[in-house]
Amino acid sequence: MTTDASAAVPAWARAAGPAHDVALTVLLEGPLPRSEIARRLGLSAGTLTRLARPLLDAGLLVETEGAHAPSGHPTRPLDVDESAHRFVGVKLTQHTAHVVVTTLRARVLASDEALLLSPEPARVVEAVAALVGSAVARAGATGSVRAVGVSLGGSVTATGSVVDARFLGWSDVPLGPALQEALGLPVVLDNDVLSFARAEQWFGAARGCDHFALVTVGEGVGYAYAVHGQVVDHPDAGAGTVGHLPLDPSGPLCPKGHAGCADAMLSTASITTRASVAHRRQLHRDEVYDLAEAGDPVCRRVVDDSARALGRLVATVGAVVAPRKVIISGEGVRLAEVGAAAVEAALAEHRSPGTAPLDVEVQVTGFAEWARGAAVTAIRTFVLGEGS
16 A cells, blocks of 8 residues: 555554454444444453454544443444545446445445546556546545555456456556556455455345355356355456356357357357347347347247356356355346246256255346445455555
């Protein structure tokens, strides 16, 4: 982080050890009575009071109005001042930059998007800097932004370089340092699926779940999972390896020549291409789903074939990773809605007999939710000191 940004937010940096655990518990679960915080962290009432006092004095925690305890005395639950710190999340696609401005708990205050007229890194930096500046001003967050998170489909390094982003034609691009210089703010890069999973873990559908998996469908097929409360990161996270998992040996070919792999069955391009060829005219994604819902035989068949493949993928994830929950999301998630019956049938068919039902949640999102995931990466950097 830059010196100025770190100096502006010393409270989190000073909250180390058990004190940091108290602050993090309140951030993720609060507001909470002191007795509940002490119970969750295995602390005595006196120890919690000692740890909480400097956090309250620094403004990191605040007391809120609460109910009355059984003794009749009013309680003063502890909470964070969610509005004291703002964060920015940016999601880059091949042609568009999406941005959100959020609070400390990733509540979106403003969102915007802009076309990327050129994939040339310097031009992208200019476009993102302008977009972030306007969104921050519109959210009334000037001067309170602590960090900026940027996510994209590809591999990145801890130092803020893009190792590979094929959709932008990038290789070894120092995007983070360039954006940090343009914005004058700490910038952290992340793989888009990993950042999405981190957001679900802290503030979304996987909150409180220490073992879950995320499957995203859209322009590509993404996958992430968490064990023991940690989203698993690895060097191949941005390589799109799950996209080539075989799902249907009689299915269409992907651009790599694989028959019926996840990319060939689930990507937006594959679904719209198959429907368009049969209809002999170009169909867009939502048009395919609208026609399927209306009973069009071609689109119904295309959607159901892909939905069955999605069910097989979820069943495979359930068998290999054994998560407590699987979240299906992404900009192409309407496949799981329109093809819900086919997904469920395939999941039942490929789930091992005698196993517990798999908790599957379909989450409808847009690109703003991907940008929110990038903001959570920034929040985690600020709170945990990751990447600092």
